[in-house]
Amino acid sequence: MNHLISILIASGCALSAPLAAQTPPGIYGQSIAIRAEKLYTSAGPIIVDGVVLIENGKIKSVGKFSDVKIPSGVAVRRVKVATPGLVDAHSTVGLSGMLNQSHDQDQLESSAPTQPELRAIDAYNGRDPLVAYLRSLGVTTVHTGHGPGSLISGQTFIVKTNVTEITGGVLKSEAMIAATLGDGARAKGEGKSPGTRAKEIAMLRAELIGTQEYLKKQKDPEKGKEPSRDLHKEALAAVLRKEIPLLVTVHRSQDILSLLRVAKEFDIPVVLDGAAEAYLVLDQIKAAGVPVLLHPTMYRAGGETENLSLETAAKLQGASIPFALQSGYEGYVPKIRVVLWEAAMAAANGLSFDAALSSITLSAAKIIGVADRVGSLETGKDGDVALFDGDPFEFTTHCVGTVINGSVVSEGEETKGH
Amino acid sequence: MSRNRIALTLGFVCAALVAQEKPQAFIGARILTMEGAEIASGVLVVHKGKIIAVGGSNTAIPSEAERHDASGKIIMPGIVDTHSHIGMPEGADGSAPIQPDVRVLDSVNLRSSSVSKARAGGITTVNVMPGSGHLLSGQTIYLKLRSGQDLDELEFNAPGAAPIGGMKMANGTNPRRTAAPFPGTRAKSASLVREQFVKAQEYHRKIKEAGSDAKKLPPRDLAMEALVEVLEGKRVVHHHTHRHDDVLTVLRLQKEFGFKVVLHHISEAWMIADEIAKSGAGASIIVIDSPGGKLEAKDLRMTNGAALEKAGVLTAFHTDDPITDSRWLTRSAALSVRAGMSRQKALEGLTLSGAKLLDLQDRVGSLKPGKDADFLLLSGDPLSVYTHVEQTWIEGRKVFDRSDPKDHLYAAGGYGASHDSDYPFDILALEAGEMYQ
Known part of the structure; x- marks a missing residue:
């Protein structure tokens, strides 16, 4: 259906396809108008024959074609369907590289069970082919970083998918601190800790108490006994100060409840990640006011995720628990999942179309704390748009273009090669 | 009573x-x-x-x-999955890289939820295979997913008939290991296979020479007997292979020894579709959400189905369950259409083409008088994400009904939906490239 799309250049303004060797497009804001037969904004009802006008990278106006005045000189791109640029609420892309060889796997450092001081920004490879792959499928923002697999594995950050080097385009350099509970956090090797669930919680509690004491000493140091800087504790202090949440990969219902107990005890913000058995403890999650970054809908059921259900997203929606979908971490194939397809499968299993789209746009942006910038097509937000030639969720539809900050950063998806 | x-x-x-x-x-x-x-x-x-x-x-x-x-509703033929590991099968062990005597039928657990999930996905005929961590990991088994927990009841020609299946082989990185008797290089891999096939040719010759004289028959050798079935074309080789050069190695060996072969996975099929077409081999392909995850799949493309169709290769899809889930093989066809395959060939790739690859087209793969009454009732178009398999029928009996809560559990997942399906090795072992790829 690509032929249905036409680019009408109203002036000499160049809209060339991106070349990796050049400055990545989208770093500097550009102007474009996207006219869609169906415009989904994630901020209100569908607009039939709608326009998103982007000026200097920011959304200037959104509305019906008849209501939006497009300045002369702004290129108009026509498309069947447009949605906000997709937001992958949690991934390890750029750290867990496409080749899956030791040299490109930087999502987990297993030398110690707790390393909150590890910064995602120091490991991210924006040129990994899987970043471009996601970008070509409409994903414009990713929350990525250290993965599951140890009690506290490190930090996460949020970046646009057009960023090849960290010189700009970072939305949050420290987004959350990634942690794991349950089987996934068990240390490998005889005699190493944590080796049990109770030990995991004991160690987590000790980390938080140690950080509390560090903060106390910093606040009221005895003369001559000022504590030296401790980057490990400083990282966790941000959680105790409620500046960033602890992002905890946890699947079993009893482990979810353990986490909620710890969160209450220390009054810290937490985000549930994965949460395969969330549907068993909806009331408790709801009461705790904790958001859920749900496992990919098509995630493999086995081990701790054996009880996962394709209908959990719909149940979270029904319980009014804030949630988003994610690509997650994969140790094998597919090395990256595409949130578009995970949302599609949720939409086929009880979740409404709008809620499914929101789970990979506005709801996702809200939970990861960047909804002021991305996640919906609203005036003042970044000009990030995904273009499709049909229902975005149908597997036979194509993403025919991706726009970041008003620049077309992808012309057609890489399912056909690159 | x-x-x-x-x-x-x-x-x-x-x-x-x-x-x-x-x-x-x-x-x-x-x-x-x-x-x-x-x-x-x-x-x-x-x-x-x-x-x-x-x-x-x-x-x-x-x-x-x-x-x-x-x-x-939509009615279509039951899906034929040409490559699966439902029932948690185990084939060859770590003692040798080539073990033709091992029969996967001796290991399948039909109580595994993976079997029920396959019925929920509309799969009615399935080729259950051992893994790919060997050059030759054993004999595969073709099953009909009739209700039942005794393998005899599910064998394709059951009840009472001899089991049928193919022979699983693999090349590339999966069968490579650091120590003998496993190969350490691609050339050694081909060499070890060649050695066994030459041995089988000689065994075959001795049998033919003995004719009706039982005293002249060579001593029974179950591994050689199975390889003779391969040489005689009675047992199709199902060959795991990803990289373009590895595919060509399979085709050379096929030409040298004259066995029937179906190429499986074929990440780089788009590079060599014409060569595959010339060889006459069939293709059983996998569709993965993204390239990579292992070196040999870094150039995997969703265009493989389209490229093979254009070249005229008989092409079917497979789940490689648990690599992709038996409940959504139709999605592999839809994604292939997304990347340029025709709707008709994609639908045949779920049904009739797979039946042909397994040589079962006289019985299954299409809806035609005289064929087995294996069919699906769907809620909508088979290539739409919103469509569900509502009922799966095999030989005139309903084996899955989405409206039955017990069956719905397998279709949608939930508490207890994945019993008896712990992989014989965990996903981390997969990561190490040891099996099933």
Whole structure:
């Protein structure tokens, strides 16, 4: 259906396809108008024959074609369907590289069970082919970083998918601190800790108490006994100060409840990640006011995720628990999942179309704390748009273009090669 | 058990048998037969496990037939999965890279939820294979997913007939290991395979020379007997292979020894589709959400189906369950259409093409009078994400019904939906590239 799309250049303004060797497009804001037969904004009802006008990278106006005045000189791109640029609420892309060889796997450092001081920004490879792959499928923002697999594995950050080097385009350099509970956090090797669930919680509690004491000493140091800087504790202090949440990969219902107990005890913000058995403890999650970054809908059921259900997203929606979908971490194939397809499968299993789209746009942006910038097509937000030639969720539809900050950063998806 | 109870029980059994003897007619569905144009509003009549009629709304329905209103539904043939690991099969062990005597049928657990999930996905015929961590990991088994927990009941030609299947082979990185007797290089891999096939040729010659003279027969060798079946074309080689050069190595060996081969996975098929077409080999492909995850799949493309179709290669899809899930093989066809494959060939890739690759096309793969009554009732178009398999029928019996809560659990997941399906090795072992890729 690509032929249905036409680019009408109203002036000499160049809209060339991106070349990796050049400055990545989208770093500097550009102007474009996207006219869609169906415009989904994630901020209100569908607009039939709608326009998103982007000026200097920011959304200037959104509305019906008849209501939006497009300045002369702004290129108009026509498309069947447009949605906000997709937001992958949690991934390890750029750290867990496409080749899956030791040299490109930087999502987990297993030398110690707790390393909150590890910064995602120091490991991210924006040129990994899987970043471009996601970008070509409409994903414009990713929350990525250290993965599951140890009690506290490190930090996460949020970046646009057009960023090849960290010189700009970072939305949050420290987004959350990634942690794991349950089987996934068990240390490998005889005699190493944590080796049990109770030990995991004991160690987590000790980390938080140690950080509390560090903060106390910093606040009221005895003369001559000022504590030296401790980057490990400083990282966790941000959680105790409620500046960033602890992002905890946890699947079993009893482990979810353990986490909620710890969160209450220390009054810290937490985000549930994965949460395969969330549907068993909806009331408790709801009461705790904790958001859920749900496992990919098509995630493999086995081990701790054996009880996962394709209908959990719909149940979270029904319980009014804030949630988003994610690509997650994969140790094998597919090395990256595409949130578009995970949302599609949720939409086929009880979740409404709008809620499914929101789970990979506005709801996702809200939970990861960047909804002021991305996640919906609203005036003042970044000009990030995904273009499709049909229902975005149908597997036979194509993403025919991706726009970041008003620049077309992808012309057609890489399912056909690159 | 009282006499009355027995009488009652027998009564039920008889009633069930009688019910089964009655023809069943499914009326009003859009029917995708895979034998020509779609039928907008059709009739499918099955009896005694076979299809007796399929056609438009004027198709004759026997007066005694039990009628099912299928209006608004889609009927298509049961899906043929040409490569799966449901039932947690185990083949060859770590003692040698080539083990033709090992039969995967001796390991399948039919109580595994993976089998129920396959029925939920509309899979009716499946090639269950051992993994790919060996050059040759054993004999595969073709199953019909009839209800039952005894493998004899599920063997394709059951009950009572000899089991049928192919032979699983692999090349590239998976069978490579650091120590002998496993190969450490690609050339050594081919060399070890060649050595065994030469041995099998000699064994075969001795048998032929012995003729009817039993005293001249060589001592029985189960591994050689299985390889002789391969050389005689009675047992198809199902060959795991990803990289373009590895595919060509398979085709060279195939030419040298003359066995029948189906190429499996073929990440780089788009590079060498014409060479595959020239060889006459069939293709059983996998569709993965993204390239990579292992070195040999870094150039995997969703265009493989389109490229193979264009070159004229008989192409089917497989799940490689648990690599992709048996409940959504139709998605692999849809994604292939997204990348340029024709709708018709993609649908055949779920059904008739797979049947042909397994040499079972006389029995399954399309809706045609005389063929097995294996079919699906779908809620919508098979390539739409919103479509669900509502019912799966095998040989005229319903084996999955989404409206039954027990079956719904397997279709949608939930507490207890994945019992008895812990992989014999965890996903981290997969990561290490040891098996099943």
